[in-house]
Structures are given as C-alpha cells and as structure tokens.
Amino acid sequence: MDWQALALTLKLATLTTAILLVLSVPLSALLILGRSRWLAILEALATLPLVLPPTVLGFFLLVLLGPRTAVGRGVIALLGHPLAFSFSGLVVGSVIYSLPFALQPLVAGFAAVEPGLVDAARLLGANPARIVFTLFVPLARRSLLAGALLSFLHTVGEFGVVLMLGGDIPGATRTLSILLYNQVENFDYAAASRTAAILLALSVAALIAIYSGTRRLRGRHA
Amino acid sequence: MLEFSIDARRGSFHLHVECRFASEWTVIFGPSGAGKSTLLRLLAGLDRPDFGSIALDGNTLSDSASRVHQKPGHRNTALVAQQPALFPHMSVAANVSYGVVDLNGSQRAERIEEMLKLVDAENLTHRRPRDLSGGEAQRIALARALAPLPHLLLLDEPFSALDGAASDALLERLKDWLRKRSVQTILVTHDATDAYASGAEVAFLRDGRIVALGPADVVLADERRRILERLGSN
Numbered sequence: 001m002d003w004q005a006l007a008l009t010l011k012l013a014t015l016t017t018a019i020l021l022v023l024s025v026p027l028s029a030l031l032i033l034g035r036s037r038w039l040a041i042l043e044a045l046a047t048l049p050l051v052l053p054p055t056v057l058g059f060f061l062l063v064l065l066g067p068r069t070a071v072g073r074g075v076i077a078l079l080g081h082p083l084a085f086s087f088s089g090l091v092v093g094s095v096i097y098s099l100p101f102a103l104q105p106l107v108a109g110f111a112a113v114e115p116g117l118v119d120a121a122r123l124l125g126a127n128p129a130r131i132v133f134t135l136f137v138p139l140a141r142r143s144l145l146a147g148a149l150l151s152f153l154h155t156v157g158e159f160g161v162v163l164m165l166g167g168d169i170p171g172a173t174r175t176l177s178i179l180l181y182n183q184v185e186n187f188d189y190a191a192a193s194r195t196a197a198i199l200l201a202l203s204v205a206a207l208i209a210i211y212s213g214t215r216r217l218r219g220r221h222a
Numbered sequence: 223m224l225e226f227s228i229d230a231r232r233g234s235f236h237l238h239v240e241c242r243f244a245s246e247w248t249v250i251f252g253p254s255g256a257g258k259s260t261l262l263r264l265l266a267g268l269d270r271p272d273f274g275s276i277a278l279d280g281n282t283l284s285d286s287a288s289r290v291h292q293k294p295g296h297r298n299t300a301l302v303a304q305q306p307a308l309f310p311h312m313s314v315a316a317n318v319s320y321g322v323v324d325l326n327g328s329q330r331a332e333r334i335e336e337m338l339k340l341v342d343a344e345n346l347t348h349r350r351p352r353d354l355s356g357g358e359a360q361r362i363a364l365a366r367a368l369a370p371l372p373h374l375l376l377l378d379e380p381f382s383a384l385d386g387a388a389s390d391a392l393l394e395r396l397k398d399w400l401r402k403r404s405v406q407t408i409l410v411t412h413d414a415t416d417a418y419a420s421g422a423e424v425a426f427l428r429d430g431r432i433v434a435l436g437p438a439d440v441v442l443a444d445e446r447r448r449i450l451e452r453l454g455s456n
Contacts, residue, residue, distance in 0.1 A: 114307065119294075119301075120308075122295055123294045123367070125296065125323065126295065126321075138311050139311060
C-alpha cells in the first residue's frame with residue numbers, strides 16, 4: 001500500500017475543498033445578489049470545467065503556468081519555481097477543476113432562500129456580507145455540506161488534470177488515481193485492486209456523510 | 223412629510239404617481255393590481271423608479287436626475303409586508319433585534335422588550351417562527367420593523383391574519399406609540415371598510431395612478447355607498 005499517495009491525495013482534497021469553500025460562498029452570493037450583466041459570463045466561466053475534458057483543462061493550465069506566458073513568468077518570479085509539476089500547481093488545477101462542484105450546489109441553495117427574507121434583511125440595514133453569513137449560509141447549510149463533499153470527492157478521483165499538470169512525482173504529485181494508472185500499466189492488478197478499493201471506500205464514506213448529514217438537518221426542520 | 227414623484231414600469235404595468243403626504247397616518251386604498259405594493263417597495267428603496275424622486279422630511283431618498291438612491295435600511299424607513307418573512311432559523315428575540323446594531327447588550331434587550339410589549343408578544347421571546355401562528359408572526363414582523371425606530375413606517379396589509387378585535391387593539395396601541403415617536407405611517411389596504419374606519423387621509427390608487435386624495439369620508443364616499451347598498455340588499 002502506497003501511504004504516501006494516500007496522504008497526498010487526502011491533503012490535496014482537503015486543501016482544495018477548504019479553498020473552494022472560501023471562494024464559492026462569496027462567489028455564489030455575488031451570482032445571486034448581483035445585477036450586473038457580466039455575471040452571466042462569470043457564471044459560464046466558473047461552470048466551464050464541468051464540460052471541458054480534464055486533459056484539455058490540464059493542458060491549458062500547463063501552458064498558462066509555464067514560462068512561455070506572462071502569467072507563468074509572474075508566478076515563477078513570485079515563487080522561484082514553476083507551478084507545473086509541483087503540489088502547489090496541483091492545488092491550483094484542482095481548485096479550478098472542482099469549482100463547479102462547489103459552486104452549483106451553493107448557487108442552488110442560496111437561490112432557494114426566500115426573496116422576502118433577503119428584502120427584510122436589506123430593510124433592516126444588512127449589507128451583502130451580513131446577508132450571506134446570517135441568512136444564506138445557515139439556511140443553505142445542506143448545500144454547503146453537499147458542495148464541500150462533492151468537491152472533496154471530485155478532487156480525490158481527479159486524473160486528467162493531475163496527470164497533465166503534475167505528472168507522476170512520488171510525494172509531490174502522485175495521487176491515488178495516478179498510482180492506480182501506473183499499477184494497471186504494470187499489470188499489477190492485485191495492487192491496483194487495493195488502490196481502487198481505497199478510492200471506492202473514500203467515495204462511499206463521503207456519500208454516507210452527505211446523506212446522513214442532510215437527513216439530520218432535514219430532521220431538525222421537520 | 224413624504225413627497226414623491228415616481229414613474230416606474232413593470233412589464234405592461236405603469237405606475238405614475240406624484241403626491242405629498244403630510245399627515246401622520248395616510249391610507250393608500252386601491253383594488254388588487256392597482257400598484258400599492260409596487261409603490262411601497264419603491265418608497266422603501268427595495269426597487270428603483272425609472273424616473274422621479276422621493277424625499278422624507280426634506281431629505282432626498284431617491285432622485286433619478288441626480289442619480290441618488292439611498293439603500294433600504296439607510297433611509298429610516300420600515301416596511302411590513304403581508305407575509306411576515308421572519309428569519310426561520312432565529313428566535314423571536316433575534317428576529318426583533320436583527321436591525322438594532324448600534325446598541326449595547328442591555329439596551330438591545332430593553333428595545334426587544336419594548337417592541338414585544340407593544341405588539342403584545344412578551345411571552346414569545348424564545349419561540350422560533352415555525353412555532354408561531356399567522357397572527358403572532360405578523361405581530362413579530364411589526365416589532366422587528368419598528369425596533370430600529372424608523373421615521374417612516376410602510377404597512378402593506380400586515381394585519382390580515384389578525385382577527386378583528388386583536389387587530390383593532392393592536393392598531394390603537396401602535397398609533398399611540400407612533401404618535402409619541404413622531405413616526406409617519408402609510409398603510410396600504412384593498413379593504414374599503416378598513417380604509418374608511420381609519421378616519422385618516424386616504425389616497426385612492428387605481429391602475430397605477432392616484433385618482434383622489436383627501437379625508438376618508440370624501441374619497442371613499444362611493445365605496446361606502448356601494449357597501450351600504452350591498453348590505454341593504456341582503
């Protein structure tokens with residue numbers, strides 16, 4: 001069993017989920033409360049990773065973050081090394097790749113909050129941040145939980161982006177899905193079965209957590 | 223004093239009103255679809271007029287010419303709608319104190335107590351909205367709107383879930399409290415009896431226009447006659 005790959009996968013998924021929650025809550029609120037026509041473009045861009053093949057996204061990121069672009073050169077100047085083929089690069093790629101999985105449940109959850117409640121809060125002087133943290137987040141906590149776990153699971157199972165952007169560096173970019181690919185390529189089906197079983201167990205555990213969490217929250221409302 | 227000149231289109235509906243309300247208590251009467259709720263939302267700042275201006279006691283709240291639009295919550299205006307819209311995950315006390323942010327803990331507790339006493343709901347402090355009846359929820363919504371001490375109170379048929387006696391008693395207490403605090407009030411209703419019984423200045427809104435403004439017995443004379451004829455015919 002490659003504990004290093006397991007630890008790296010969990011670290012990547014946890015970090016990605018945390019970053020996505022911090023980004024998605026204000027972004028979802030902006031999409032719901034904002035009135036600018038540009039928001040449709042923003043939403044489309046944020047949803048793009050959902051329909052784009054992961055290898056294509058990984059390739060774009062590889063080029064964008066490499067030394068041939070101004071963005072890539074800026075990152076290299078800032079960090080002293082390129083983001084491609086590093087754990088930090090994987091985090092950036094995973095955040096972009098899993099963004100729709102965090103965003104969509106939150107947008108749906110925030111949109112389901114009764115407009116009359118938002119009007120009441122506005123009339124009582126609440127600014128958008130207060131509306132988000134006193135109304136949207138507590139009332140859409142099921143969506144928050146779903147978004148967090150979907151992002152986590154999606155990152156755990158990520159392959160195309162990881163391979164294109166991170167390659168296969170043990171301890172730095174070799175996640176469980178890359179390990180599984182290597183094991184199958186080497187005809188080591190016994191090891192591949194164990195790795196696949198871990199990935200399956202992680203997915204089932206996370207889904208049970210989602211459903212038991214939502215059932216508990218539903219019970220509180222009943 | 224509330225002065226406004228508003229032009230707003232919502233789909234095929236066109237609201238075009240120009241008025242000055244100087245009385246402490248004004249009733250806007252009109253049939254369903256006349257634009258009453260639209261007008262209140264514009265006055266409260268929840269929506270923007272296409273053209274026009276709104277001023278309260280000489281302060282401009284909204285003016286399309288100079289692109290002024292004070293946000294709701296920053297114009298000393300409260301709106302109580304027919305639907306109470308209480309925050310379902312908060313207690314009654316937390317709902318009432320939501321708009322009171324500039325007071326310390328004990329002052330805030332005093333304000334909550336004063337508001338709940340006004341609406342006769344002191345025993346509901348720790349209840350959740352789901353445990354309230356329709357009438358109780360409407361009274362808490364009123365307490366929540368009044369807690370920040372607004373200068374203008376807009377009431378959009380907020381007592382529909384209260385029975386007659388409870389509604390009359392609450393209205394009397396409320397009028398007394400509003401008079402002491404010099405809060406100008408505008409009550410919207412489609413019920414001619416309520417409008418007539420208020421004895422207040424009445425604005426008759428029809429198809430997005432104010433067609434009459436004056437004492438209730440003058441503005442609603444035709445409505446009164448119509449109701450009496452219907453009662454007589456039975």
